[in-house]
Amino acid sequence: MGTFDKDISLIRKKPWLVALISAFFVAYPNNAWLMCDLDMFIKPDEQMAYFVFFFFRLAYFWVLIWLILKYDFKKIADIRFMRHAWINLLLTLIGFVVYEAIKFLTVDYDHFFSILFFQFIVVWLITAFISYINVLFDYQLKREKEIERLQIENLESRCNALTNQINPHFFFNSLNGISSLVRKKNDEDTLNYINELSDIFRYILQSGSRTLVTLDEELKFVDAFSHVMQVRYGAKLKIHVDVPDDKRDLQLPVLSLLPLLENATTHNMIDSEHLMNISISMSGEHELTVSNPVYPKLSPAATNGTGLKNLDARFQLMLDKHIEVKNDDATYVVKLPLGD
Numbered sequence: 001m002g003t004f005d006k007d008i009s010l011i012r013k014k015p016w017l018v019a020l021i022s023a024f025f026v027a028y029p030n031n032a033w034l035m036c037d038l039d040m041f042i043k044p045d046e047q048m049a050y051f052v053f054f055f056f057r058l059a060y061f062w063v064l065i066w067l068i069l070k071y072d073f074k075k076i077a078d079i080r081f082m083r084h085a086w087i088n089l090l091l092t093l094i095g096f097v098v099y100e101a102i103k104f105l106t107v108d109y110d111h112f113f114s115i116l117f118f119q120f121i122v123v124w125l126i127t128a129f130i131s132y133i134n135v136l137f138d139y140q141l142k143r144e145k146e147i148e149r150l151q152i153e154n155l156e157s158r159c160n161a162l163t164n165q166i167n168p169h170f171f172f173n174s175l176n177g178i179s180s181l182v183r184k185k186n187d188e189d190t191l192n193y194i195n196e197l198s199d200i201f202r203y204i205l206q207s208g209s210r211t212l213v214t215l216d217e218e219l220k221f222v223d224a225f226s227h228v229m230q231v232r233y234g235a236k237l238k239i240h241v242d243v244p245d246d247k248r249d250l251q252l253p254v255l256s257l258l259p260l261l262e263n264a265t266t267h268n269m270i271d272s273e274h275l276m277n278i279s280i281s282m283s284g285e286h287e288l289t290v291s292n293p294v295y296p297k298l299s300p301a302a303t304n305g306t307g308l309k310n311l312d313a314r315f316q317l318m319l320d321k322h323i324e325v326k327n328d329d330a331t332y333v334v335k336l337p338l339g340d
Contacts, residue, residue: 015073019066022126026065026119027058053106060102061119064095065127072131079139084132092124174200177232189231196227204255211318215288215338216248218257222280225261236270242281243288250286250338253314257290259307260334264292267300283335291333308334 068091076084099120174197181190203221219241226239239261261278270276274295283289312323321337 015069016066018130019069020062022065022123022130023058023062026061026122026126027054060099061123064092064099065123068092068095068123068127069130072127073134076131077135077138079135081128081132084128084135088128088131089124092120092127095123096120171201174228177228181231193228193231196224196231199224200228210254212251212339213254214248215243215250215252218252218254219243219248219280221255222257222261225258229261229265233265233270233276236272236274237265237276237278239278239280242279244282247282247338250340251319252288252336252338253311253318256311256314256336259311260290263307264332267297268292268295269297270295286338286340288336288338289333290336291331294327294329294332 068088071091072084072088076087078084177193178190178197181193200221203217203224222239222241229237229239257280264276264278268274268276274293276292276295278290278292280288280290308323308325315321315323315337319337319339321339323337324335326333326335
């Protein structure tokens with residue numbers, strides 16, 4: 001919190017203290033008179049009464065400013081300064097009339113009416129400006145909260161949109177896998193494929209309303225994905241996971257590993273001569289590395305190329321970090337930052 005915010009917080013929480021400081025400021029001309037030779041202006045037998053009335057005047061300004069500020073803080077929420085000015089002018093005039101009535105009923109020791117009038121003008125200006133600044137601070141605070149709320153809603157909608165772009169892509173690839181198994185007329189492999197696939201889609205559907213998940217949840221998804229891919233590729237594709245148990249509580253965006261696994265199977269040749277070994281391991285305290293060998297297909301896969309862009313965008317939105325991609329034409333490496 002900045003210095004200005006602290007000052008506003010003090011005004012709101014301790015208006016009595018602000019009123020006391022303001023009262024001393026307003027009564028400064030009278031304070032200055034105390035340093036002068038009063039015998040030149042006030043008779044010796046009236047000086048004690050003058051001192052008593054001086055402290056009454058200081059206390060009166062204190063209470064008046066305090067009451068005006070309390071009224072302003074509770075009743076005035078308009079951001080127009082003139083409204084604060086007119087209302088505080090009316091309240092100050094009422095205070096002036098009450099003050100004059102007290103003087104009339106007791107003894108008038110205010111020998112300089114012009115100074116008294118000036119002091120009430122200062123009271124009016126001080127209370128009007130403090131009231132106005134308080135409302136501006138409230139207005140600014142509400143705007144900041146509203147902006148923050150809109151940013152969160154925008155973040156959630158963008159994350160949902162990015163996640164939804166992944167699901168259809170995987171869905172159609174999965175249907176192609178089922179179609180391939182059906183043509184081979186291998187009912188057992190087809191049933192195994194469908195069972196594992198149902199676990200995968202269950203995770204995807206349950207994750208639809210989530211943004212961050214634990215690494216352990218993602219790795220369980222990888223295990224189901226591995227079974228599905230082995231039905232399609234057999235021993236030609238293997239996924240090795242080497243992540244310590246104490247790192248599995250770290251977080252990452254939901255379905256972060258799916259586009260990386262899909263990239264490895266979509267953009268590379270996988271056969272007896274090109275074995276695909278995907279490695280998932282920790283490369284730092286808060287960094288997961290996914291790597292695979294590069295076996296480019298003779299004809300590039302027909303994809304829109306948005307998978308990694310979407311993944312990086314989700315990491316930026318949810319963890320404020322970027323993924324790192326390295327490709328030396330022999331090994332494709334993607335490093336994913338993890339959150340606590």
